Amino acid sequence: MKDHVYKLIELTGTSTTSIEDAVDKAIKRAHKTIENLCWFQVVETRGNIAKGKVHYWQVTIKVGSPWKAEARAGHWLAWKQPNAAGCENRLLT
Helix, strand or coil, rough: CCCEEEEEEEEEEECCCCCCHHHHHHHHHHHCCCCCCEEEEEEEEEEEECEEEEEEEEEEEEEECCCCEEEEEEEEEEEEECCCCCCCCECCC
């Protein structure tokens, strides 16, 4: 088996419908900007109450994708997933 390194990102999805819907919304949104999502872990489940009933669910998850890196002239160029700020690559020395 090949050794893998994963990048983790923590997200919180919300839904007025269900816990599962909150998770789905977080994953669907992450999928728009992060390539190769391959797993998730539920970290925390909480919600908001209004008038004695669940108003909405908040579910925090960690999503993982493989971390890609390659050697360049004695340095490591670490591949970073694009984020909202447009960050992609940085040179690590």
